[in-house]
Amino acid sequence: MSEKKRIDLYQVGEELEPLEFCVTPEWNAQFIxxxxxxxxxxxxxxxxxxxxxxxGLLIANSNVTRSPSFKVDPGMAAVHxxxxxxxxNPARVGKKLKVTWKVIEYYERRGRPFQVVxxxxxxxxxTKILRRIITDTFMGGPYKGAKES
Amino acid sequence: MSxxxxxxxxxxxxxxxxxTVSLERINCFSGGYPKGPNWPAKNIHTDxxxxxxxxxxxxxxxxxxxxxxxxxxxxxxxxxxxxxYGKMNLAFIKIVDKDYTLIPKAVxxxxxxxxxxxxxxxxxxxxxxxxxxxxxGTAVGVV
Numbered sequence: 039m040s041e042k043k044r045i046d047l048y049q050v051g052e053e054l055e056p057l058e059f060c061v062t063p064e065w066n067a068q069f070i071x072x073x074x075x076x077x078x079x080x081x082x083x084x085x086x087x088x089x090x091x092x093x094g095l096l097i098a099n100s101n102v103t104r105s106p107s108f109k110v111d112p113g114m115a116a117v118h119x120x121x122x123x124x125x126x127n128p129a130r131v132g133k134k135l136k137v138t139w140k141v142i143e144y145y146e147r148r149g150r151p152f153q154v155v156x157x158x159x160x161x162x163x164x165t166k167i168l169r170r171i172i173t174d175t176f177m178g179g180p181y182k183g184a185k186e187s
Numbered sequence: 188m189s190x191x192x193x194x195x196x197x198x199x200x201x202x203x204x205x206x207t208v209s210l211e212r213i214n215c216f217s218g219g220y221p222k223g224p225n226w227p228a229k230n231i232h233t234d235x236x237x238x239x240x241x242x243x244x245x246x247x248x249x250x251x252x253x254x255x256x257x258x259x260x261x262x263x264x265x266x267x268x269x270x271x272y273g274k275m276n277l278a279f280i281k282i283v284d285k286d287y288t289l290i291p292k293a294v295x296x297x298x299x300x301x302x303x304x305x306x307x308x309x310x311x312x313x314x315x316x317x318x319x320x321x322x323x324g325t326a327v328g329v330v
Contacts, residue, residue, distance in 0.1 A: 065220050072215035073255045074206050079267055093270070094255025098216060101251060103230075115231045115241040118250045120278040125258075128270040178241030 042109040045102060045116055046151060046176050054139040054155075055107035059099060061091045061131050069095040091129035093168075100137045100157050100170060114179030119152065121173060126166040134162040142171075150175050150182065191264045193305045193330050195295055203260035203291040208248050210285040217249050243282065250279040253289060253313045253322045260291040260311070265328035275311065277324035289313045289321065296325070305330050 048054070069092040070080055079090045102108055103116060110116060129135055136159070143154035153174050159167040175181075189201050210233075218227020231238040232249045254277060261269045283289065290313065297308035306329050312320045 068215050068220055068222075069255075072212045073252065073259070074204070074212070075255070075259055077259070077262075079262075090267070090270070092255070093258040094216070094251060097251040097254050097258075098249065101249075113240040115238075115243070117231075117247070118279055120276070121254075122276040123254070123274070125270045125273040128267065177243060182242065 042107055044109050048141045050141050050144055052141050054105035057104050057137045058134060060134045063131055066092055066131055088130040088132050091131055096129055096159055100159055102139055102155055105139055111179040115177050116174045117177050119173050119175050122171040124169045129167045136160050191307055191330060197295050199295045201293050203263060205288055205290050206256055208283055208287045213248050213285055216252050245284040248283040256291040256313055257311055261326055261328055269328055275324055275326040277322055279322050281319055281321040283321050288316045
């Protein structure tokens with residue numbers, strides 16, 4: 039197995055290792071609690087269609103930190119600064135989901151690096167669930183902390 | 188809770204329910220699944236020491252939490268159908284520590300008739316207990 043590369047060293051065009059997961063009712067329930075999202079749509083099947091996955095769970099599990107190839111040095115963090123998100127279909131509890139990440143831009147502003155990652159979630163049927171264009175910066179390790187301008 | 192309707196006008200404001208970002212909820216969101224013996228995972232969201240090692244003074248609750256609040260506000264306003272076409276762009280502008288209270292809000296900025304339906308462009312944000320915005324952006328929804 040090849041050694042993991044630190045996330046900030048990924049170049050434009052490179053892809054992180056994809057993640058596959060299947061949301062159980064128990065996992066969904068954990069995120070309902072986390073977000074106080076007590077809506078029937080996340081708890082009950084309706085008309086034979088399984089409950090929807092809490093969107094916050096999809097967002098949390100499509101951050102670059104969830105890629106199996108994600109790596110930072112000790113004392114270093116990837117910090118989410120902005121994003122564009124587009125929803126195409128609700129994800130359903132019990133369906134296998136796949137997340138892919140591709141670095142599409144890298145720039146510096148005021149001495150800080152910014153990495154832009156095109157992120158998709160698609161389900162086992164090939165149904166598009168959402169797309170995120172995520173911009174992260176890095177803090178700690180070789181980079182400045184939050185208070186340093 | 189007030190709702191956006193076809194009669195809503197530019198400047199109208201709606202808000203979602205108040206959320207308390209407790210440490211327990213941060214752990215549920217960012218501590219991993221399933222809960223095992225080492226749960227919650229230590230990271231800048233869940234662990235003060237991990238945050239300080241990265242140059243951040245406090246735990247930093249995940250911005251994805253506030254994004255989740257805003258998605259639910261959009262679904263409250265436009266129905267579950269919003270998950271078939273909804274778009275948001277967001278900037279995360281302030282760190283949120285445990286026990287902050289946040290309220291998601293939206294203000295109508297533009298309104299466009301599209302056949303029998305009306306498309307609204309909203310300025311969205313979450314505000315903390317001091318009235319400071321922690322995430323800002325725009326979203327689109329159709330009534």
